[in-house]
Amino acid sequence: MKKIRLSLLLIGVMAFTACEKEKEDAVNSVDKTGSIETELSVEHMDTADILITKHKIWKDKKLFKEIIKKDTIPSLGDTL
Secondary structure, three states: OHHHHHHHHHHHHHHHHHHOOOOOOOOOOOOOOEEEEEEEEEEEOOOEEEEEEEEEEEEOOEEEEEEEEEEEEEOOOOOO
């Protein structure tokens, strides 16, 4: 019985580690010769949160345009 439990545990651990993936879309720097950089942030208020979305458009290593959009979303309150 202990061998079966140990075997099942070992199979479960192997399956879990096999499913881990690297972050393929994570980058360390932005290619400023031609790209769009997007940043998301949240400002917390009493009854609502403000979702801020910033888009920076880069062309020829210069900031071509910056678009900032703010949306209010209901606050989730204190959660654990």
